[in-house]
Amino acid sequence: MPLNDAQIARARAITKKPEVVERQRLPVRYHVEDLEVRDRPRRFLEAFAAILKHTNYGLALDHYVRVSAKCARCSTHCQVYLASGDPEDIPCHRSELLLSVYRRHFTVSGILRGRLLGDPGLTDEQIQQMADSFYNCTACRRCSLECPMGLDHGLITHLGRYILSEIGIAPRALVVSTREQLLGASGNTSAIPIAALLDNLEFMSEEIASIKNVEVRFPVDVEGAEYLFFAPVSDYLMEADTLMGIGALFHATGDSWTIGTGYFDAINYGLFYNDQILEHVLHKIRREAERLKTRKILIGECGHASRSAKYFYPAYCGGPDALPVLNILEYAHDAWKAGRLKLRNDIVTETVTYHDPCNIARPGWIVDQPRELLKAFCPNFVEMTPNGRENICCGGGGGTVSIDEIRPFRTSIAGVVKAEQIRATGAKYCVAPCANCKKQLRELMQDQQVDCEVVGLHDLLFKALDLEGR
Amino acid sequence: MEAWIEFGRGPLFRLSFALMVLGLARILMLTLVGVAEALGRAADRRVACKEVLGKTLVWLFPIRRLWTKRPFYGTLSFLFHLGLLVTPLFLAAHILLVRDAIGLSWPALPRPAANWLTILTAAAALALFVGRAAHAGSRALSRLQDYVWPPLLAVPFLTGYFCANLALPPAAYQWSMFLHIYAGCLIMVLIPFTKIAHCVLLPLSQLVTTVSWKFAQGAGDRVAATLGWEDRPTWVPNARLNAPPERRPMVRKREVTTL
Ligand code: SF4
Numbered sequence: 001m002p003l004n005d006a007q008i009a010r011a012r013a014i015t016k017k018p019e020v021v022e023r024q025r026l027p028v029r030y031h032v033e034d035l036e037v038r039d040r041p042r043r044f045l046e047a048f049a050a051i052l053k054h055t056n057y058g059l060a061l062d063h064y065v066r067v068s069a070k071c072a073r074c075s076t077h078c079q080v081y082l083a084s085g086d087p088e089d090i091p092c093h094r095s096e097l098l099l100s101v102y103r104r105h106f107t108v109s110g111i112l113r114g115r116l117l118g119d120p121g122l123t124d125e126q127i128q129q130m131a132d133s134f135y136n137c138t139a140c141r142r143c144s145l146e147c148p149m150g151l152d153h154g155l156i157t158h159l160g161r162y163i164l165s166e167i168g169i170a171p172r173a174l175v176v177s178t179r180e181q182l183l184g185a186s187g188n189t190s191a192i193p194i195a196a197l198l199d200n201l202e203f204m205s206e207e208i209a210s211i212k213n214v215e216v217r218f219p220v221d222v223e224g225a226e227y228l229f230f231a232p233v234s235d236y237l238m239e240a241d242t243l244m245g246i247g248a249l250f251h252a253t254g255d256s257w258t259i260g261t262g263y264f265d266a267i268n269y270g271l272f273y274n275d276q277i278l279e280h281v282l283h284k285i286r287r288e289a290e291r292l293k294t295r296k297i298l299i300g301e302c303g304h305a306s307r308s309a310k311y312f313y314p315a316y317c318g319g320p321d322a323l324p325v326l327n328i329l330e331y332a333h334d335a336w337k338a339g340r341l342k343l344r345n346d347i348v349t350e351t352v353t354y355h356d357p358c359n360i361a362r363p364g365w366i367v368d369q370p371r372e373l374l375k376a377f378c379p380n381f382v383e384m385t386p387n388g389r390e391n392i393c394c395g396g397g398g399g400t401v402s403i404d405e406i407r408p409f410r411t412s413i414a415g416v417v418k419a420e421q422i423r424a425t426g427a428k429y430c431v432a433p434c435a436n437c438k439k440q441l442r443e444l445m446q447d448q449q450v451d452c453e454v455v456g457l458h459d460l461l462f463k464a465l466d467l468e469g470r
Numbered sequence: 471m472e473a474w475i476e477f478g479r480g481p482l483f484r485l486s487f488a489l490m491v492l493g494l495a496r497i498l499m500l501t502l503v504g505v506a507e508a509l510g511r512a513a514d515r516r517v518a519c520k521e522v523l524g525k526t527l528v529w530l531f532p533i534r535r536l537w538t539k540r541p542f543y544g545t546l547s548f549l550f551h552l553g554l555l556v557t558p559l560f561l562a563a564h565i566l567l568v569r570d571a572i573g574l575s576w577p578a579l580p581r582p583a584a585n586w587l588t589i590l591t592a593a594a595a596l597a598l599f600v601g602r603a604a605h606a607g608s609r610a611l612s613r614l615q616d617y618v619w620p621p622l623l624a625v626p627f628l629t630g631y632f633c634a635n636l637a638l639p640p641a642a643y644q645w646s647m648f649l650h651i652y653a654g655c656l657i658m659v660l661i662p663f664t665k666i667a668h669c670v671l672l673p674l675s676q677l678v679t680t681v682s683w684k685f686a687q688g689a690g691d692r693v694a695a696t697l698g699w700e701d702r703p704t705w706v707p708n709a710r711l712n713a714p715p716e717r718r719p720m721v722r723k724r725e726v727t728t729l
Binding site (some may be wrong): 045046047050051053054055056057058059060062063066067068069070071072074075076077081087088090092093096144146148149150151152155166237274275276277278279280311312314315316318320322362364 | 476497500501504505507508511512513514515516518521525526529532535536539544547604605606607608609610611612613616663665667668671672675676680681682683684685686687688689690691692693694696697
């Protein structure tokens with residue numbers, strides 16, 4: 001369903017001041033902090049070389065430049081290309097931007113050919129193109145399912161953004177948040193002080209008491225608790241219903257859990273633009289887990305936070321001996337399976353559909369659990385197609401949802417396929433157990449005028465959970 | 471001409487074949503070594519073998535997946551690959567050559583089947599070429615080799631078919647045979663250096679991707695150190711320009727490395 005030219009032009013418009021674009025020599029839609037613009041190609045190549053030296057990306061690059069067949073099959077799977085119809089948005093085309101730099105500067109044949117043909121190599125324009133293209137991709141990795149040669153374009157996007165960030169090119173929205181998280185006084189991405197957190201927990205307890213008539217507490221700093229809980233910290237500001245659902249869930253199971261005041265943020269934007277940050281944020285989780293001597297790390301409703309913890313916590317914090325990482329949906333599902341939850345199926349009677357967050361569904365990690373759970377208390381559950389591992393990205397993946405200035409892009413080119421998919425279900429509620437997906441989908445529903453309310457899974461669970469007799 | 475053909479069939483064929491085998495063995499080894507090195511660097515070496523194997527098989531035998539999108543192109547591509555693999559290997563004339571040279575032999579395709587397969591492969595090659603040129607997306611991606619390969623691969627098929635089935639005048643027959651052999655040799659030499667290397671690398675693709683996502687502990691800090699940014703965290707990109715004095719030092723390196 002390609003958009004028309006006017007819609008595309010609107011989505012792609014750069015709203016920044018022309019003099020900023022000129023000064024930063026960066027015609028991209030997202031804001032970037034002021035940066036060194038001199039000598040960019042050389043610095044890009046230095047950063048690339050340093051990264052190749054210390055990481056495992058060289059393996060994939062070598063392999064991909066050898067086998068890439070340019071068959072264009074990935075074009076059938078990228079929601080960005082499906083909406084824009086612009087060949088530059090074909091996943092393989094995007095990856096080629098970086099692969100060609102690799103081939104030219106880091107393979108023998110490329111270097112020789114460059115010398116012979118007098119090709120000067122990487123230019124500033126190519127860097128600008130990459131800076132634009134790698135943030136047009138939502139890193140959803142859907143295209144990786146469809147590449148006969150096994151290329152993972154999401155990996156290339158990930159690497160491309162990493163290199164760019166090493167020369168100062170990264171969306172300001174992400175940089176500011178991680179700076180607060182790693183260097184700021186509050187130590188979390190939303191800059192929530194501890195006092196405010198405690199207040200908030202208190203408030204939620206009162207809310208639950210007034211709705212459900214039970215005393216539900218949010219345990220704080222309990223040493224030796226089984227589960228140490230990290231919510232995407234923005235939930236404390238925007239998703240009280242989700243957190244209340246989680247509080248009620250633990251009340252029903254009676255398991256020991258805690259929120260640590262030393263560190264309570266699951267968000268990890270390092271996954272979106274810089275591996276060093278990815279690692280340092282995970283160490284914050286590790287230190288808090290060590291401080292509170294917990295046994296399991298539990299991540300709230302958040303796709304990227306869950307993926308960064310599940311797949312990279314072991315990589316950075318102790319290998320196979322690292323603490324196990326769970327997502328709250330797994331926990332809730334297990335509890336329900338074990339018969340520890342009493343759910344009423346006469347409360348949420350509206351049509352409900354489920355949106356798979358890419359980061360937890362693509363690897364096949366969390367696909368069936370939420371569905372089984374939802375079907376247990378939503379008599380009118382409908383699927384959107386495609387779903388599960390093949391799901392379509394909400395359009396705000398890869399951190400783009402946090403970049404407010406690109407909303408027109410997100411809610412048209414990147415999100416229109418999703419919007420139509422949700423519209424087709426006719427559902428009243430769209431369950432999206434991910435802080436990023438929720439924000440993006442709400443904006444999308446608004447901008448594309450779809451009449452559907454976006455909620456977390458625990459928002460609905462809270463309604464259906466029968467806490468009487470506890 | 472006779473001598474050229476003899477040369478092509480003999481020494482040139484052996485040389486090209488050896489180059490192909492050595493070239494492919496080299497990249498196969500390099501990839502496997504790369505995988506081992508990458509795993510060596512990573513702290514978390516667990517690979518979801520079943521998952522990797524499953525995805526690999528899906529694309530090695532793309533019987534289910536290929537028809538879901540662009541079914542026409544997919545079918546063509548499938549037949550093309552089938553023909554490329556089966557025809558030269560199970561052609562009676564080729565098997566005879568091998569038997570004369572080294573004494574090995576195996577069952578051959580019946581003549582009509584071989585003929586049909588040959589025609590089909592050549593036709594599919596040309597159709598793929600046209601498909602690539604006609605599809606705007608593919609056009610935007612294509613390099614020179616992407617256009618050259620299908621017709622180049624069709625040459626030995628067509629010429630082989632002519633030699634075997636048409637009552638050609640001797641000169642035409644020799645030219646056909648010449649093209650048949652020399653194109654075959656050229657193809658073999660080019661395989662390891664072009665995308666056709668996927669004939670041996672494809673089974674490793676999913677493994678390579680999975681292992682590449684296994685990140686090495688402390689790599690980010692080492693990258694920063696190599697770039698001379700040790701105390702200038704990269705998430706403060708303008709640090710080099712104006713470092714705010716009150717910034718607390720970031721996580722000390724020791725904390726990370728002594729883990
Ligand atoms: S990762 Fe997703 S958004 Fe990026 S190119 Fe692939 S399908 Fe498109």
